Amino acid sequence: MPQVRVYVSIPLPVEEVFGYLADGCNLAAWHSGAMSVRPAWPGGPGGEGGDGEGGGPGAVYRYRFPGRRRECVLRRVVHEPPSRVSFAGQRMWTPLGCQVPRFDFRLWPWEGGGCRVEVGVDCSLGGAMLLLWPVVAFGWRRDLPADARALYERLAGAGGQEEAQAAVTEARRTAGGGPTGRDPQRSPAGAAGPGTGPGIGTEPGFGTVEPAWRRAAPAPEPARPSRPVRRFRLPALHG
Template structure:
């Protein structure tokens, strides 16, 4: 849904600006979103519906003030208009606030698009962004304030989003193995003691020989 706003400072009081805007028949005098408004035999003012013709259309539709706060706010809504690509419903909003030397007026246009017309939203926004500054200047001329100052409406600011840093992968828990007890401390190795070999015994001497060798007493 395209939504375009423009602010303008008009050197007239809030009461004068509100009284002029609240009469839907005055829209055709300055607003590019309204081609003609039929004269009404009934009362005029907030809440009254008027037959009007949207630019480029060959049949009449209704436009009505659907919300208003005296001296502060006005909302006009047109009938839903169909075509082979879908439908559109225009909504025009006026917000007024007093200033020391006049009135600050914010004009907001919303166009509700249905069907394939939603694909043309950028084109519709571009057209309104081009036409609204000229419209509010014509409004100032109609109110006798030709030197109105057009102020760019605040735009929606999108803060930059820092890139997401990849978090380190979380290790998956493995199977719970039983705890292994620590190995017992080993005693220090003792070097083996040297083996003492017994001295070899002399060979046995035969008894006869032993007796022969003995000296005689």
């Protein structure tokens, strides 16, 4: 199951950014995984088992995944303001198998009154699509940094051609930065500096406030004492 994560710093309050991400209709404005998004029912995204746009998980949308002609169902499956929101698409079949995309966003306060956003994609593959998981993962690793840059520009606005160009360069550098995504030419994770643009990277780079979902990691269970192994021996034959 391919899993890709990128991180972007946005100079806006975490509540404001969460409100934007929690509305599934905004995905089409910046995310490459949604060509178009609309409420599943007239009058709002709430419906079957849902409670409307602002009340929690259950909101239902109709969206078009890249390469698909027909619309699919998109559900908001997690709604934990202002730290996490997730959307899950329906199972989509192809001649080679099936895939189920999931878009996950985590947020936490960042230095200077802004916020840090984790933009993640998980794809569950089935059938012969399992053999193509490296291709699927490569596509998301290529596109997700550009999506994070588009989210930054959508919310914070581009500060001119030079900043936009810096954002493109930064996204390209972090897209292929190796197993940990660390670039030797970049400043250490969590360090803010002038001229970094949206600060896109493949590491969380926790600021002065570590997110609650990170702090709440369960403690490892103590190791159990090993027991001696009993061996069964056959009786000796006499005769």
